[in-house]
Amino acid sequence: MNNDIERVLFSQEDIQEACRRLGAQISRDYEGKKPVVVGVLKGAILFMVDLIKEMDIMTEVDFLDVSSYHGGVASTGSITLNREIETDISGRHVIIVEDIIDTGLTLQYMLNYLNAHHVASAKVCTLLDKPEGRKVTAKADYVGFNVPNEFVVGYGLDYQEFYRNLPYVGVLKPDVYSE
Numbered sequence: 001m002n003n004d005i006e007r008v009l010f011s012q013e014d015i016q017e018a019c020r021r022l023g024a025q026i027s028r029d030y031e032g033k034k035p036v037v038v039g040v041l042k043g044a045i046l047f048m049v050d051l052i053k054e055m056d057i058m059t060e061v062d063f064l065d066v067s068s069y070h071g072g073v074a075s076t077g078s079i080t081l082n083r084e085i086e087t088d089i090s091g092r093h094v095i096i097v098e099d100i101i102d103t104g105l106t107l108q109y110m111l112n113y114l115n116a117h118h119v120a121s122a123k124v125c126t127l128l129d130k131p132e133g134r135k136v137t138a139k140a141d142y143v144g145f146n147v148p149n150e151f152v153v154g155y156g157l158d159y160q161e162f163y164r165n166l167p168y169v170g171v172l173k174p175d176v177y178s179e
C-alpha cells in the first residue's frame with residue numbers, strides 16, 4: 001500500500017463488483033435507448049473505463065472537463081470548464097459519470113449545463129458519494145459507495161494530481177496535505 005494512505009476504503013475487487021452492479025442497473029433502465037455516457041475529467045477516467053464495459057446497451061461516450069479543487073482539499077467554489085462535450089446532446093439521454101460528489105457544486109454546474117443544451121434526460125452515476133460534504137442539494141441516481149467526510153484518493157481521485165493511478169480508494173493521511 002502507498003505510504004501516504006491512512007486506510008483503504010474500497011479494494012479493486014470491491015470496485016469491480018460495484019461496476020458490475022451499476023452497469024447491470026443502467027443496462028436495465030436504458031434498455032432500447034442509446035444514451036450518451038459522459039465521463040467527467042479527470043477524476044472519472046478509471047471508473048468510466050470499467051463501468052462502460054459492464055453496460056450491455058448501445059452507448060456513445062464523450063467527456064466533459066470541469067475542475068474546482070485546483071490542488072487543495074477543499075472546493076474553491078468556482079467551477080472552470082476546460083473542455084465541452086463534443087457530441088450533439090440536444091434531445092439525447094445523458095448519463096454523467098463522476099468519481100465523487102462532495103459539496104455538490106460540480107454536479108449542480110453540470111446539470112445546469114445539460115439543461116442549457118436541452119437534453120431529453122440527465123442522470124448521474126457516481127462511484128463515491130460524500131453526503132456530509134454537501135453545500136448545495138445534489139443527488140446521484142446511481143451510487144457505488146458512500147464515503148465518510150474525509151479526503152479520499154485513488155482510482156482516479158487525486159491530491160495535487162497524484163494518486164490517481166492507485167487501484168483502490170483510500171483515505172489520504174492528513175499530514176500529507178497539512179505539511
Ligand SMILES: O=P(O)(O)OC[C@H]1O[C@H](OP(=O)(O)OP(=O)(O)O)[C@H](O)[C@@H]1O
Nearest residue numbers: 041042043067068069102103104105106
Ligand atoms: O462535489 P464537489 O465538491 O464539486 O466535488 C466533486 C468534483 O471534484 C473533483 O474534481 P476536481 O475539481 O478535483 O477535478 P479533477 O476531476 O480533474 O480532479 C471530482 O472529480 C468531482 O468532479
Ligand code: HPA
Nearest residue numbers: 102150151152153157158
Ligand atoms: O475527497 C476527495 N478526494 C479527491 N477529490 C475530491 N473532490 C471532491 N472531494 C474529493
